Amino acid sequence: MMVAAKWKKTVSISFLSLLSVPLLLLYVWLLFNSINGKPLYSLFPDQLSLRSWFQLFSRLPAASGMPESVFPIIGNTLIVACGVMILNLFVCGLAGYAISRLKFKGKDLLLSSLLIMKAFPLLILLIATYFVLFYLRLLNSFLSVILARTAMELVMGTWIIKGFFDNIPLEIEESAKIDGCSLFTLWRKIMIPLVKPGLFAVGIMAFIGGWSDFIFVYTFIFDQSKWTLSVFLYSLISSQESVDYNFLSTVSIFYMLPTIMMYGFVQKGLTKGVLGGGIK
Helix, strand or coil: CHHHHHHHHHHHHHHHHHHHHHHHHHHHHHHHHHCECCCCCCCCCCCECCHHHHHHCCCCCHHHCCCCCCHHHHHHHHHHHHHHHHHHHHHHHHHHHHHHHCCCCCHHHHHHHHHHHHHCCHHHHHHHHHHHHHHCCCCCCHHHHHHHHHHHHHHHHHHHHHHHHHCCCHHHHHHHHHCCCCHHHHHHHHHHHHCHHHHHHHHHHHHHHHHHCCHHHHHHCCCHHHCCHHHHHHHHHHCCCCCCHHHHHHHHHHHHHHHHHHHHHHHHHHHHHHHHCCCC
């Protein structure tokens, strides 16, 4: 039995690794293209050069229509990503606790509605979201993107946090209430620390969602000084007659690097958080 299990595991790993090879080759080619002095037409660089990397951190191409330095663009991206993460954690923490612990009319309908909302494609809601933000006078601001992106992340985050709250024994809450603990204090000081793995997973997913967002930034923000790295990457292709593919590859690697590093460091905790919230 053990030999058969090891054989199945080896075959599964080999099969998945084989499927990953084409994708890994694309990333390797992208990296090599960013350190090549001219466009790379093969897998291996033939003219090593860090020109594109120096250009990224010195003066950006004027034709891109973006700021002259990449650092304001990085700052804009961090504002959106961190804003989505913070707001998503706060709302999911409250909503997950309320759905898990409180009894109110329409609770089952609310749970069903959350799943239905997840089924709608993003582009279907884009026009309606635009008009809502227009009437609220929030367009052309980071808040518009943060609110829209948070709304997209709330469904999965709420379900994960709800699963963690479901696993906490009721006796803990009852003991706190007997000691005179208010509902908000109970949530903030007792319940929230017990669901830290779930909050960790939700926070990481929300940050990555905010960091990688393109459609909301491109649609809701008109001032180019407020654009993020995703829109900057798009502008390199759309605003120039001749594309500098070495510089484009450099920006692509730089754009992906934080999320890849973050996922590599927190992979075990992220998996634990997502699966832990789905036990019930």
